[in-house]
Amino acid sequence: MSDPxxxxxxDRFAVNATADSHFSWLRTQLxxxxxxxxxxxxxxxxxxxGFAIVQFFDRFHELPAVTTVFLPNASxxxxxxxxxxxxxxxxxxxxxxxxxxxxxxxxxxxAIAGLTKKGMHTPVYTAAIVLMLIGIxxxxxxxxxxx
Numbered sequence: 001m002s003d004p005x006x007x008x009x010x011d012r013f014a015v016n017a018t019a020d021s022h023f024s025w026l027r028t029q030l031x032x033x034x035x036x037x038x039x040x041x042x043x044x045x046x047x048x049x050g051f052a053i054v055q056f057f058d059r060f061h062e063l064p065a066v067t068t069v070f071l072p073n074a075s076x077x078x079x080x081x082x083x084x085x086x087x088x089x090x091x092x093x094x095x096x097x098x099x100x101x102x103x104x105x106x107x108x109x110x111a112i113a114g115l116t117k118k119g120m121h122t123p124v125y126t127a128a129i130v131l132m133l134i135g136i137x138x139x140x141x142x143x144x145x146x147x
Contacts, residue, residue, distance in 0.1 A: 017111040025112045032100055036124050039093035040131060043086040047135045050082025054142050067118065080142050087135040094128050 057075035105113055140146075 001141045014108075023107065024119060028104060029101075032097065032104070033122060033124060036093060036097045036128070039089060039097075040124070043090045043131060043135065043137070046082050046086030046089060047131070047138055050079040050084075050086065051138050052079075053082065053141065054079035076142070080139065083139045085133060087132055087139060089144075090132045090135065091130055094125070094132075097124065098128055 053075055057079075059101070
């Protein structure tokens with residue numbers, strides 16, 4: 001029995017390429033994917049809710065029976081803030097997702113990942129980037145009162 005630190009190997013833990021470790025790695029990848037999709041759902045909710053608040057209160061103020069409100073721009077600012085938070089959530093989640101994927105595909109984990117030269121492709125990046133562009137468009141549409 002040899003001591004890994006005595007041999008100059010200061011890895012956190014030993015990685016053995018077995019079927020069990022490969023399937024554990026796959027479960028970790030799927031959990032990471034599921035977490036990222038949850039962040040995307042959260043961002044969709046924030047962006048959609050922020051946009052809906054702005055639209056609702058813009059139309060609400062146009063009703064004839066509604067009196068003037070104390071802070072007329074509060075709903076606009078709150079909607080803008082929610083849209084911004086949705087886009088920010090996507091940026092942070094994508095950064096964390098990318099960092100964790102790189103970690104799981106490098107170093108000692110490369111042996112158990114079983115990746116080929118082509119790699120593993122996932123639609124998460126595409127969905128997140130498209131939603132981020134929609135969020136940025138909605139932010140500037142609300143900011144510039146285009147809708």
